[in-house]
Amino acid sequence: MVTRSSPAPLSGAYRAVWRWHFYAGVLVMPFLMLLALTGALYLFKDEIDQAVYRPLIQVADGPGQAPPDAWLAAAAGAGEGLAANVLVPLRGDQAVRVRVDRPDGSQKTVFVDPHTARVTGVTAYGGVMETIKGLHSLSLFGRAMNILVEIVAGWTIILFATGIYLWWPRGRAVAVLKPTTVDVQRLPFWRDLHALTGFYVGGVVLFLAVTGMPWSAVWGDRFMTVVRETGLGRPPAPAAANPWSHAKHNEAPVGVSWTLQNAVLQGHAADDPSLARVMATAEAQKLARPYVVNIPSTSDLAWTVARQTRKAEDARSLYVDGQTGAVLADVRWSQFGLGAKAFEWGIAVHQGMQYGQVNRIIMLAGCIGVWVLAISGLVMWWKRRPPGLKPARLGAPTAPPGARVRTAVLGIVIPLSILYPLTGLSLLAALLLDWIVRRLAAAARPATF
Structure with a gap:
C-alpha cells in the first residue's frame, strides 16, 4: 500500500532534522552494527556454547555422584588457582563448570564430570561467549569504550526519533507495505527499503537501546543507585x-x-x-x-x-x-x-528469553534490521553525494538557516540529552563541530561583488 499525492517541497525544519539524522547515523552506525552482530550471536548463546564445547560438556550419565567438594579440588588443581563458583547443570549428562581464579589475576573455566570428579577440559573463563559479551558491551576494550555504549544508545534514540519525523507522510508518497519500485538501481527503492525497515523494526531497535542503558558504566550505575535509594x-x-x-x-x-x-x-x-x-x-x-x-x-x-x-x-x-x-x-x-x-x-x-522463541526471533529481527538500515543508508548517501565530493567532507544535507529550524531539531534531541547526560555532552560537541564546519564552508566560498 502506498499513499499517493503530489510531492511537497522540503521545509527548512525537514532539512535540519535530515542533517542531524545523517550525523547520528555516521556517529553510531559502525558501533551499532557491531552491537547488533554480537547481540544476535548472544541470542544463541546456549547453542553456540554447546557446539563449541560439546566434548567438554557431555559426560556419561549415571546414578552416582562424586562428593561436590571433590569437584572443587579437581578444578583447583587443573586450573592452578582457587575455585570461585560452580555451575550445577540441569541434567546428569552434563559437566559441572567451576570458575578458578589464578594468582596472576586470570580466570579459567574447568569442566568436571560430576559422577567421577574427572576434569574433562579447561578453557578461558566464559569461553567464546564471554568474548562475544565483552565485544557487545565494548568492555573488552576498557571502561572508556564501555562509556561509549551509553553515548551510542542515546544517539540511537535520536536516530529513531529523527527517522520517524522524516518518514511522516506530510502529503508525500511513502512506502508502508513494500517499496514503490523493485529497481534496486533507483534511489526510491533504497529510500523505501530504509524507511520500511525503520518503520517495522525501529521500535525493536529503540527498545534494545533503552533496555541496554542499564549496562552502561555511567548512566547504569546512577540508575541502579537511584532505584536502591528510593x-x-x-x-x-x-x-x-x-x-x-x-x-x-x-x-x-x-x-x-x-x-x-x-x-x-x-x-x-x-x-x-x-x-x-x-x-x-x-x-x-x-x-x-x-x-x-x-x-x-x-x-x-x-x-x-x-x-x-x-x-x-x-x-x-x-x-x-x-x-x-x-x-x-x-x-x-x-x-x-x-x-x-x-x-x-x-x-x-x-536477551530474548522472557517470552521464549518468539522473543528471540523479534530481537533477532531488530539486529538484522540494523544492518539493513546501515547498508541502505550508505547506498542512499552514495547515490545522493554531491559531485566532486572531497574526502575530508561528509556530504551531509545542507543546514538551513533560521532559529525556528534549530528549535525544531533541538526540541527532539534536548529532552533525550537531559535524560542521558553523556549523550548531551556528545551533542554539544557535535553542535560545536557542525558550527565550525559551516563557518569554514562559508569562509571558503568565493566573495561576490
Whole structure:
C-alpha cells in the first residue's frame, strides 16, 4: 500500500532534522552494527556454547555422584588457582563448570564430570561467549569504550526519533507495505527499503537501546543507585541477617539478578565450609537446577546460590551459611521493588528469553534490521553525494538557516540529552563541530561583488 499525492517541497525544519539524522547515523552506525552482530550471536548463546564445547560438556550419565567438594579440588588443581563458583547443570549428562581464579589475576573455566570428579577440559573463563559479551558491551576494550555504549544508545534514540519525523507522510508518497519500485538501481527503492525497515523494526531497535542503558558504566550505575535509594530495588536484608555489603573485586556473586549484583551478606566465621553442605541446603529448599554456587574467598561471607532462569519472575537467590548450612536469606522476584522488576524484565526481553522463541526471533529481527538500515543508508548517501565530493567532507544535507529550524531539531534531541547526560555532552560537541564546519564552508566560498 502506498499513499499517493503530489510531492511537497522540503521545509527548512525537514532539512535540519535530515542533517542531524545523517550525523547520528555516521556517529553510531559502525558501533551499532557491531552491537547488533554480537547481540544476535548472544541470542544463541546456549547453542553456540554447546557446539563449541560439546566434548567438554557431555559426560556419561549415571546414578552416582562424586562428593561436590571433590569437584572443587579437581578444578583447583587443573586450573592452578582457587575455585570461585560452580555451575550445577540441569541434567546428569552434563559437566559441572567451576570458575578458578589464578594468582596472576586470570580466570579459567574447568569442566568436571560430576559422577567421577574427572576434569574433562579447561578453557578461558566464559569461553567464546564471554568474548562475544565483552565485544557487545565494548568492555573488552576498557571502561572508556564501555562509556561509549551509553553515548551510542542515546544517539540511537535520536536516530529513531529523527527517522520517524522524516518518514511522516506530510502529503508525500511513502512506502508502508513494500517499496514503490523493485529497481534496486533507483534511489526510491533504497529510500523505501530504509524507511520500511525503520518503520517495522525501529521500535525493536529503540527498545534494545533503552533496555541496554542499564549496562552502561555511567548512566547504569546512577540508575541502579537511584532505584536502591528510593526503595524500588532489591529488598532490605532480612532482620536475622547482617545488612547487605558491597562485594569486593571478584567477589560479586555470579548468576544473581542484576538487582542483587555486588550484594553479599555476612555469615558466621566458617572453619569447615563445604560445597556439599550448601548444595544440600539448596536442594532441601527446592531450588531448581541449573544454579550457580558462589564461593566466598573469606570465611565470614555467606555462600550465594542463584537459580539460572530465563524468565525474570523465576529469579531466586539463597544466601547460605557455609559452616552450618542455614539459610540467611531467600530472595525472590516478589520481594523486588517496582524499579527492579522493570529493570529485570527489560533485561530478560533484551536477551530474548522472557517470552521464549518468539522473543528471540523479534530481537533477532531488530539486529538484522540494523544492518539493513546501515547498508541502505550508505547506498542512499552514495547515490545522493554531491559531485566532486572531497574526502575530508561528509556530504551531509545542507543546514538551513533560521532559529525556528534549530528549535525544531533541538526540541527532539534536548529532552533525550537531559535524560542521558553523556549523550548531551556528545551533542554539544557535535553542535560545536557542525558550527565550525559551516563557518569554514562559508569562509571558503568565493566573495561576490
